[in-house]
Amino acid sequence: MKGYAGDAIRNIALVGHGGSGKTTFLEAALLATGVINRIGRVEDGNTVSDYDKMEIEKKYSISASIVPVEYNKTKLNFIDTPGYFDFTGEVLSGLKAAEAAVILVDASSGIQVGTEKAFNACKDADLPVFFLINKTDKENVDLASVTDSIQSMFGSAAIEFAGHTEDSLRDTLSEAIAENDEELMEKYFSGEPFTDEEFKRGLHLGIQSRSIMPVYNCSALTGAGIKEFLEALVHYAPLPKDNPGYAGKDAAGNAVVRKIGENEPVSAFVFKTIADPFVGKISLLKVIGGKLSVGMELWNPRAEKAEKLGSIFYLRGKNQSDAPSVPAGDIVAASKMPFAQTNDTLCDKNDIVVYDPIVFPEPTLFMAVEPKAKGDEDKIGTGVKKIIEEDPSFVMTRNTETHQTLIGGQGEIQIGIVVSKLKDRYGVDVDLADLRIPYRETIRGNSDVQGKHKKQTGGSGQYGDVHIRFSPSQEVFEFAEELFGGSVPKNYIPAVEKGLRECMEKGPLAGYTVTNVKAVLYDGSYHPVDSSEMAFKIAASLAFKKGIVEAKPCLLEPVMHVEIIVPNDFTGDVMGDMNKRRGKILGMEPLADGNQKLIAEAPQAEMTKYAVILRSMTQARGSFTMRFERYEEVPTQLAEKIIAAAKQDEE
Secondary structure, three states: OOOOOHHHEEEEEEEEOOOOOHHHHHHHHHHHOOOOOOOOOHHHOOOOOOOOHHHHHHOOOOOOEEEEEEEOOEEEEEEEOOOOHHHHHHHHHHHHOOOEEEEEEEOOOEOOHHHHHHHHHHHHOOOOEEEEEEOOOOOOOOHHHHHHHHHHHHOOOEEEOOOOOHHHHHHHHHHHHHOOOHHHHHHHHOOOOOOHHHHHHHHHHHHHOOOOEEEEEOOOOOOOOHHHHHHHHHHHOOOHHHOOOEEEEEOOOOEEEEOOEOOOOOEEEEEEEEEEOOOEEEEEEEEEEOEEEOOOEEEEOOOOEEEEOOEEEEEEOOEEEEOOEEEOOOEEEEEOOOOOOOOOEEEEOOEOEEEOOOOOOOOOEEEEEEEOOOOOHHHHHHHHHHHHHHOOOOEEEEEOOOOEEEEEEOOHHHHHHHHHHHHHHHOOOEEEEOOOOOOEEEEOOOEEEEEEEEEOOOOOOEEEEEEEEEEEOOOOEEEEEOOOOOOOOHHHHHHHHHHHHHHOOOOOOOOOEEOOEEEEEEEEEOOOOOEOHHHHHHHHHHHHHHHHHHOOEEEEEEEEEEEEEEEHHHHHHHHHHHHHOOOEEEEEEEOOOOEEEEEEEEEHHHOOOHHHHHHHHOOOOOEEEEEEEEEEEOOHHHHHHHHHHHHHHHO
16 A cells, blocks of 8 residues: 555544444445455455454454545545444544544434444544445335434534535535635625635535534445545545644643644554454554654653554555555554553654543443463453453453452443453453452441450460450541550550451451451450460450450441433433432433433442443433442341351352
8 A cells, every 4th residue: 555645644433333334335445446356244254344353253343443445546544443332442542543434324224322322422522524324225215314314313514415516515505614714604694605615615614613514325235325425535524634633741741732744743642452463462553743654763651661663554454564654644553562552642752742542431341250260360361451452441450359350341242252352362261250249347336355265285375365345436447455554465466456457357247348347455364474476366356256246247338329321211210220229319410412410329239230221221322430439238138138148158
């Protein structure tokens, strides 16, 4: 693939509902431009952009991929993104590198949830939008109705361009064009016609400002409308230099915005990482300033290390072609950069800039991952870290209380893909389990107990004796001593405290961590020969076990703060469901986009699969965030079941 100057490049993200035909559209575009001689099919696993073994097996896109299409002396860098909601992170990565987005709509299905989500993501990213109604070859397709529904849902800015010349669009577009330029506005209201140059300038400004969103149609399978749409993108899609700029900070921490241009200081942004099992790590770069060339050394401010561009190349799916030098505005891949990660900036060490990162969604579903074979824990850790490099919307964490390794993502499909990749790429079989709730134990009353450890063996014996008062505390653990007359020598007091602290790790009710307890050592006795630190530590543990049981122990559960965003139509269902989960709705806020924000609290035990439930309940239109708020006492009936289950697990 030859190199192109910045003005001959367009960077376009393909987004839309799963199955709307993004991948097949690219096949049609490559066929139309002579790159391939027959169209690949997702079902057959032979498409250019869905090249990963997992994508071929699953028959849907999992990762964003780059597919340049060369048409009319212009390189259209298409970024094919997945349609399944679990892979939102891939969509956000693609949008970061683009100057425009094409939202594909299935002509037979019309607007779907994924269409709405794609539009909202483009709106959040402030990206110009083109609509492409695909699959027009299907039977009983009512193209006019689909176009009307797009205009009804997304506003009058969505204007049908298909089949029209610029001249035939003049009347329809004149008002929208005038809105973006004061000079044109004056001409419009005075009734003066626009010159061809003014019309074109206004049209580009209108698309750039989202006040005009062209609507086209095609059939990727038959090729109808493909060349017309490619021509439209060459003419109307914003150029890299039209990008309003990448915001970030300079070396002093001051806010800066860098425009895309070859005369700007050299810089690039890593918007995606591919963990190729054969080639190794590949970083996808959007070149923002200057020009990249092979052998160039750039600074990575996050890692505080230099990165050498030993190998840079263009990607078309999995196919690589050398890129000796790459101008600002283009997209290129680099390998063998040991420190680079997604969201890193690479720049001139003497002109440092750090671009704002892609903000990936927080995980909403967590599952525990357990190796099927003993000793595979390290393999899991290594594999998952490489998978997270590819998809930072996925996380791994270790819960020290429940001793589970947790993986978190956007839903069951994403977590299932991670499990498949662990087996396929890294040779480790794992089981998924529900996450255990980190319950805690505490006391509601007071107790006063003795702990005495006395053991006589053949030689010297063991002797430790303590009297301790236990009571509730605001602190996690509070230890004090009120000893008189040396009943327990001072050198044994730390052993008493240590013995108590160790017991806090496993409570007497169900083996959960004990919290909010005060222990006062006020009396005891010792033996001048047989007493030891170990003896007093054991005595303290005996006192703890007895004292907690006598001080009205109870079980605590984590309560979460939950914020749920749902369309108005689903508010009642979501509120009713929250009540069934022992949750409380604390408030409601209407949002500017017509959705409602519900603020609630609910026990974590009732929320472990909420991501799946909410998606089902709201036709995937609802979303939520959740954070730990506090611990509260578990209702008695539930506590009894939890305690019984814990004891059964121990047997």
